[in-house]
Amino acid sequence: MATLDPVRGGRLRGALDHQAAALRTAYETGVPIAPIREALVDATIEDAYAIQAANTAFWLAQGRVRVGAKIGLTAKVVQTQLGVDQPDFGTLFADMAVNDGDTVPVGRLLQPKVEAEIAFVMARPVDVARLTTAELIDAVAYALPAIEIVDSRIADWNIRIVDTVADNASSGLFVLGCHPVPVADLDLRLCGMVLEKNGEPASFGAGAACLGNPLHALGWLARTMAEVGSPLGAGDVVLAGALGPMVAVRPGDSVLARIEGLGSVRVAFGK
Numbered sequence: 245m246a247t248l249d250p251v252r253g254g255r256l257r258g259a260l261d262h263q264a265a266a267l268r269t270a271y272e273t274g275v276p277i278a279p280i281r282e283a284l285v286d287a288t289i290e291d292a293y294a295i296q297a298a299n300t301a302f303w304l305a306q307g308r309v310r311v312g313a314k315i316g317l318t319a320k321v322v323q324t325q326l327g328v329d330q331p332d333f334g335t336l337f338a339d340m341a342v343n344d345g346d347t348v349p350v351g352r353l354l355q356p357k358v359e360a361e362i363a364f365v366m367a368r369p370v371d372v373a374r375l376t377t378a379e380l381i382d383a384v385a386y387a388l389p390a391i392e393i394v395d396s397r398i399a400d401w402n403i404r405i406v407d408t409v410a411d412n413a414s415s416g417l418f419v420l421g422c423h424p425v426p427v428a429d430l431d432l433r434l435c436g437m438v439l440e441k442n443g444e445p446a447s448f449g450a451g452a453a454c455l456g457n458p459l460h461a462l463g464w465l466a467r468t469m470a471e472v473g474s475p476l477g478a479g480d481v482v483l484a485g486a487l488g489p490m491v492a493v494r495p496g497d498s499v500l501a502r503i504e505g506l507g508s509v510r511v512a513f514g515k
Contacts, residue, residue, distance in 0.1 A: 318485030334413030449488025
């Protein structure tokens, strides 16, 4: 078995910590940074998750409260663009939540885009040893319509897989609808979605766009979070992935997402 080079390992740890700090600075100053893959040319997805984990630990220590997780890269076309064959995940914090119908102040985000999603709220932890569709349905308390406001601390959205994973899966904010619906009452694969910007249709999709079914995405996340030692728990919010293409937004825009069987959810952006 090969032995690790402690000198190289130390240099890598220092480089990862440096990039984690650079991302936090971008959050604080509103100034995006160059792609992380350019600073760490040999970085792996595991290295990117190490950067994400370092910042998650930092923020938790600063008092932020974890409320769930988001799944990204659930569309096969996006996976192909970024050269991966599976989704990614990021952490949701309580201060990322925006109330349905509220206005997001200018300056809170760097370069926001929106996408309509189905959110699951967990009733209990998932038993990943018996990870069936029935187990997933039983573990979910209810579903809600959601708008994820994605963002990037990487300049000009010039991202590849290392960049987005390190940057908490390009997370920004999220908006949940207020009418919970039992999963048993939904056909999650066929539920249609229309996202309107300023009253005009801007994105279309359906549940099948999310790994074939949003429950499949939830299953992937439940298994992955258990493997990394941070399993989903009761009350956790899960953003299951985009049902259609992202839409860029600017100050003054308003967005409404309608999802069949789940209703609608809205958000506006300050001028």
